[in-house]
Amino acid sequence: MKPEPVPQEERYNLPPRAKVFCGFVYTPELDLGEVLHVLEGAWGAVEFISRRSSFDYTRYYDQEMGSLLSRRFATFREMVEQNALPRLKWEAIRVEGTYRRSDGGRRVNIDPGLLLPERLVLATTKPCAHRPYLDRGIYADLTLTYQKGTYQPLAWTYPDYAAPETLRMMNGLRNRYLVQQRTTRKGGTE
Numbered sequence: 001m002k003p004e005p006v007p008q009e010e011r012y013n014l015p016p017r018a019k020v021f022c023g024f025v026y027t028p029e030l031d032l033g034e035v036l037h038v039l040e041g042a043w044g045a046v047e048f049i050s051r052r053s054s055f056d057y058t059r060y061y062d063q064e065m066g067s068l069l070s071r072r073f074a075t076f077r078e079m080v081e082q083n084a085l086p087r088l089k090w091e092a093i094r095v096e097g098t099y100r101r102s103d104g105g106r107r108v109n110i111d112p113g114l115l116l117p118e119r120l121v122l123a124t125t126k127p128c129a130h131r132p133y134l135d136r137g138i139y140a141d142l143t144l145t146y147q148k149g150t151y152q153p154l155a156w157t158y159p160d161y162a163a164p165e166t167l168r169m170m171n172g173l174r175n176r177y178l179v180q181q182r183t184t185r186k187g188g189t190e
Contacts, residue, residue, distance in 0.1 A: 014081075015081075015082050016082075016116065016181065017079035017080060017081060017082070018079060018080055018081075018082050018084075018114035018115060018116050019075050019076070019079060019114070019115040019116070019173070019176075019177045019180075020043050020044075020075065020076040020078070020079075020080055020084075020088060020112060020113075020114070020115075021073070021074075021075050021112070021113045021114065021115040021120060021122075021173070022039070022073065022074045022075070022076070022092070022110060022111065022112045022113070023071070023072075023073050023110075023111040023113070023122070023161075024070075024071065024072045024073070024074070024108060024109065024110055024111075025055050025061055025065070025069050025070070025071055025108070025109040025111075026065075026069065026070055026072075026107060026108040026109070027065050027066055027068075027069060027070075027107045027108070028068050028069075028070070029107070030099060030107045030108055032070075032072060032108070035095065035099065035108055035110070036049070036074065038095055038098070039076075039091075039092075039095060039110075040076070042091045042095075043076045043078065043080075043088070043091070044076050044077050044078035045076065045077045045078070046074055046075075046076055046077070047074075047075045047076055047077040047176070048073075048074060048075045048173060048176070049072060049073075049074045050072050050073040050074070050169060051072070052070050052071070052072055053070065053071050053072070054068075054069070054070065054071070055069040055070055055071040055160070056069075057158070057159040057160045057163075058158075058159070061106075061109060064105045064106055065105060065106055065107065065109070066105075071160060073166075073169065075115065075173055075176075079180070079181075079184075080114070082114055082116075083134075084114075085112070085113070085114055085121065085123045085134055085138065085140060086123065086134050086135045086136045086137075086138035088112040088113075088123060089112055089123035089124075089125070089138045090136065090138070091112075092110035092111070092112045092123075093110075093125075095108075095110060096108055096109065096110055111123070111124075113141075113143065115170075115173055115174070115177060116177070117146060117174055117177060117178060118145065118146045119142060119143075119144060119145050119146065120142075120143045120144040120151065120161075120170065121140050121141065121142055121143065122140075122141040122143050123138050123139070123140065123141070124138070124139050124140075124141045125137055125138060125139070126139065127139055128141075128156070130142065130154075130156055141156075142154065143157050143158070143161055144157065144161060144167075144170060146174065150167060150171055151167050151170045151171060151174070153167075
């Protein structure tokens, strides 16, 4: 019996495009506006930037970056295909490198991710049991899922992403995403 030929082109549903989300941890002397300007060249216009807050959830970065670190979050206007996550992370790594101190330590940590109505996925270079491998040394870190009317942290979610004020912000960003998606489907602009 002869096997059936495989179709040249299989039909499948493309997943929706995602909002580029980014978390920043940075040193007091860094001008984050300058970093955002550089990222806009790669990712398009910044759509949202959170207020600055102290990054005191962990001491993970203290040895490399020092103390008195700040945290901010941003989104970018243009939507991207979901398979863009490795590219986004490598662009972030390149930008981090341009802002290194003379001793080699980073002045900014840039964590890009994809914001979708049902989840937030961050890119990381660190493997772990809950992080599927994507491509080019990059893993996906499922950070938040949307359930029961709000984003929910998971057992491994970083504490600052699980904070109530961050979850409120994320829910607002989700609403912006949904409005942008509806407007785009209607053929208009926001």
